[in-house]
Amino acid sequence: MGELVDARGLACPAPVVRTRDALKSGAVEIEVLVDNPTARDNVCRFASSQGCKVDVAEEGDIFRIMLSGPGDQPDAGQDTAGAATDQRIVVVLSEDIMGRGSAELGKILVKAFLNTLAENDPPPWRMVLFNRGVLLSVEGEDTVEALRNLHGMGVEILVCGTCLDFFGCKDKVAVGTVSNMYDILTTMLAATNSVTI
Amino acid sequence: MGPEDLEKVLRLLPPGDMRREILVGLDTPDDAAVFMLDEETALVHTLDFFTPIVDDPYLFGQIAAANALSDIYAMGGTPLSAMNIACFPCSLGMEILARILEGGLAKVREAGAVLLGGHTVDDEEPKYGLAVTGRVHPERIMTSLGAEPGDILVLTKPLGTGILATALKGDFISEAEMAEAIEGMARLNSTASRAAVLAGAHACTDVTGFALVGHLLNMLPDQGLGCEIRMALLPVYEHVREMAALGMIPAGAHKNRDFLAARVEVPQGLDEVERDLLYDPQTSGGLLVALPPHGLEVFAQQLGEEGWTRIGRFFENASPLVRVVP
Numbered sequence: 001m002g003e004l005v006d007a008r009g010l011a012c013p014a015p016v017v018r019t020r021d022a023l024k025s026g027a028v029e030i031e032v033l034v035d036n037p038t039a040r041d042n043v044c045r046f047a048s049s050q051g052c053k054v055d056v057a058e059e060g061d062i063f064r065i066m067l068s069g070p071g072d073q074p075d076a077g078q079d080t081a082g083a084a085t086d087q088r089i090v091v092v093l094s095e096d097i098m099g100r101g102s103a104e105l106g107k108i109l110v111k112a113f114l115n116t117l118a119e120n121d122p123p124p125w126r127m128v129l130f131n132r133g134v135l136l137s138v139e140g141e142d143t144v145e146a147l148r149n150l151h152g153m154g155v156e157i158l159v160c161g162t163c164l165d166f167f168g169c170k171d172k173v174a175v176g177t178v179s180n181m182y183d184i185l186t187t188m189l190a191a192t193n194s195v196t197i
Numbered sequence: 198m199g200p201e202d203l204e205k206v207l208r209l210l211p212p213g214d215m216r217r218e219i220l221v222g223l224d225t226p227d228d229a230a231v232f233m234l235d236e237e238t239a240l241v242h243t244l245d246f247f248t249p250i251v252d253d254p255y256l257f258g259q260i261a262a263a264n265a266l267s268d269i270y271a272m273g274g275t276p277l278s279a280m281n282i283a284c285f286p287c288s289l290g291m292e293i294l295a296r297i298l299e300g301g302l303a304k305v306r307e308a309g310a311v312l313l314g315g316h317t318v319d320d321e322e323p324k325y326g327l328a329v330t331g332r333v334h335p336e337r338i339m340t341s342l343g344a345e346p347g348d349i350l351v352l353t354k355p356l357g358t359g360i361l362a363t364a365l366k367g368d369f370i371s372e373a374e375m376a377e378a379i380e381g382m383a384r385l386n387s388t389a390s391r392a393a394v395l396a397g398a399h400a401c402t403d404v405t406g407f408a409l410v411g412h413l414l415n416m417l418p419d420q421g422l423g424c425e426i427r428m429a430l431l432p433v434y435e436h437v438r439e440m441a442a443l444g445m446i447p448a449g450a451h452k453n454r455d456f457l458a459a460r461v462e463v464p465q466g467l468d469e470v471e472r473d474l475l476y477d478p479q480t481s482g483g484l485l486v487a488l489p490p491h492g493l494e495v496f497a498q499q500l501g502e503e504g505w506t507r508i509g510r511f512f513e514n515a516s517p518l519v520r521v522v523p
Binding site for chain 2: 013014036037041044045046049152154159170171173174
């Protein structure tokens, strides 16, 4: 059944707290009223993080946010966000070259690999760079642009901080998020499919 | 108060007094005011107080005091004395007020200063802070202006306290889970300030309510200078990104973004969570220091490896601009 959360006049985080409580109480269709953009953005972000479908209507100074909760039954075929999370491809770059043999050729191949990856649909969920792989994200490398394109497409790029330290180039990272073993491990464990080069 | 509102109010006031003793006054967006006594000595004055950011009264007292003392450190000064400012509802119980003041006193002492007195007002919501007086040599004052193209930008504490405080209010996180940030907020900027002075910093300010980007823009004069910051290098407290993804963004971050975004260039496709870190208002944040490249070694020697991060560099630019790169 529908539920109305009137969060007008409330400062953050109260609108999000009310929305959370409504979701917890089992409501599936929730309408949240807020009167400022901060509350609108925060409620929308929270609801999306909980797997809700979110629609916003602006009525004068009031924002009417319609949420369809994640519900208990699987919503077959309708939930596009769900479909995207079903497939979590992780691309692992543990070397700054592709394949053994010629290092010169390996350089050319890794660049071609990243360019092609950016054209692939769907793009990977995340990319993990460790050991010499982190060097691909360092400024001046000709692979940075391809990685930036991937990042621009929403691909999260985790670059191993320990490795950057080791190679002395932590302040030269041009793309990606400097990350740690915990995040790298949880990413690799959460992958439905991983590709390592 | 947001930066836009403050600017409106200040515009209504008559211009500040002009006297040669006033070395830093109303006309610059600095952290504290500096009044020269003689050729060797100047006094640094500042005042800051706010509502509880954590529930534990002792920790709140420590954080509020560290935050107020920070303005002295940002100018390169040494705290001498402090006065308490407290607002408190009598109904809440005097033991709580006592714990707040105890926390504040501990930090004043740690700073090597003395507490001289204070004033308390009955008010619905508790507020606490300090008015602090410090000293500085008139020729060794650090101000927010003075950075030059090629200077390195360093930050001495992680970001994200506004997001964590919002999450704490909503019970999305516990005080125990935000221990790292509480410790960070209660930490004095004393050693960072000394390192900046010894390293010959060209400019310095502390990161508070106007967020990383707002305070960085205060370091840029009307023309000639821009600053590039590397998103990947920004130090962030534990759980901040997670809480930001849950919509724990304080209203102040929105005000900051509305007011500042025109002077900030962000990479295409920058994640919302990352963007919010730039505008998140900080409590008792770190120092932002503009170091000449040759000063970096001295700075690092003073602070060791921990407790500071090189996050960007200044470059020549026609108008003030913060360029964020991945």
